[in-house]
Amino acid sequence: xxxxxxxxxxxxxxxxxxxxxxxxxxxxxxxxxxxxxxxxxxxxxxxxxxxxxxxxxxxxxxxxxxxxxxxxxxxxxxxxxxxxxxxxxxxxxxxxxxxxxxxxxxxxxxxxxxxxxxxxxxxxxxxxxxxxxxxxxxxxxxxxxxxxxxxxxxxxxxxxxxxxxxxxxxxxxxxxxxxxxxxxxxxxxxxxxxxxxxxxxxxxxxxxxxxxxxxxxxxxxxxxxxxxxxxxx
Ligand SMILES: *Cc1c(COP(=O)(O)O)cnc(C)c1O
Numbered sequence: 001x002x003x004x005x006x007x008x009x010x011x012x013x014x015x016x017x018x019x020x021x022x023x024x025x026x027x028x029x030x031x032x033x034x035x036x037x038x039x040x041x042x043x044x045x046x047x048x049x050x051x052x053x054x055x056x057x058x059x060x061x062x063x064x065x066x067x068x069x070x071x072x073x074x075x076x077x078x079x080x081x082x083x084x085x086x087x088x089x090x091x092x093x094x095x096x097x098x099x100x101x102x103x104x105x106x107x108x109x110x111x112x113x114x115x116x117x118x119x120x121x122x123x124x125x126x127x128x129x130x131x132x133x134x135x136x137x138x139x140x141x142x143x144x145x146x147x148x149x150x151x152x153x154x155x156x157x158x159x160x161x162x163x164x165x166x167x168x169x170x171x172x173x174x175x176x177x178x179x180x181x182x183x184x185x186x187x188x189x190x191x192x193x194x195x196x197x198x199x200x201x202x203x204x205x206x207x208x209x210x211x212x213x214x215x216x217x218x219x220x221x222x223x224x225x226x227x228x229x230x231x232x233x
Pocket of ligand 1: 037039060082083166207208209223224225226227
């Protein structure tokens with residue numbers, strides 16, 4: 001089978017699984033956006049996906065996001081940054097990324113605010129939360145975010161649109177569910193804490209191994225890589 005056929009079949013299957021998960025919990029599948037993670041994909045594979053009409057792509061490294069965006073060179077595409085952002089890459093990332101999922105500290109958020117003002121941009125971001133308790137994982141601890149929330153509310157440029165998390169790796173998707181539920185509860189708590197604050201519509205959670213559980217728990221953005229590239233390479 002050709003790359004085109006394999007990618008088309010994988011894509012269709014992932015969209016069907018998203019729709020089925022939505023149906024199980026009475027959600028409209030239009031509420032869930034598939035961010036196709038291209039970090040392991042060859043350029044041809046990404047092009048085959050784009051040829052299916054898909055526009056939301058995710059990279060975990062700024063440098064690769066820039067080079068891919070340039071190589072594919074299609075203005076209709078939206079690139080999401082889903083991995084760590086160093087402060088010295090903020091200036092180049094802000095104009096290139098439609099949404100940054102992975103803000104993991106107040107320092108980074110403040111650097112973005114300052115540079116966004118200089119560039120006259122209003123960047124859309126999500127705050128990454130570490131709910132797995134693993135030291136190696138990036139992100140705010142939940143209590144840290146609750147404490148920092150007043151500072152988050154004082155930002156003028158940055159649009160904080162929600163939260164993101166990565167569950168601890170496990171073979172069993174049910175193991176991820178408590179972290180997904182905790183992210184939704186934290187979002188609800190922040191909303192209650194500041195009713196006049198941002199509405200936090202987005203929850204970015206769920207990857208190839210656990211996106212159905214994430215959707216059942218309220219994900220609006222699922223970040224899926226390997227399930228789209230199965231059978232290639
Ligand atoms: C790689 C990556 C994904 C996608 O992982 P798959 O298991 O390949 O679907 C999602 N989110 C982040 C932050 C990643 O780095």
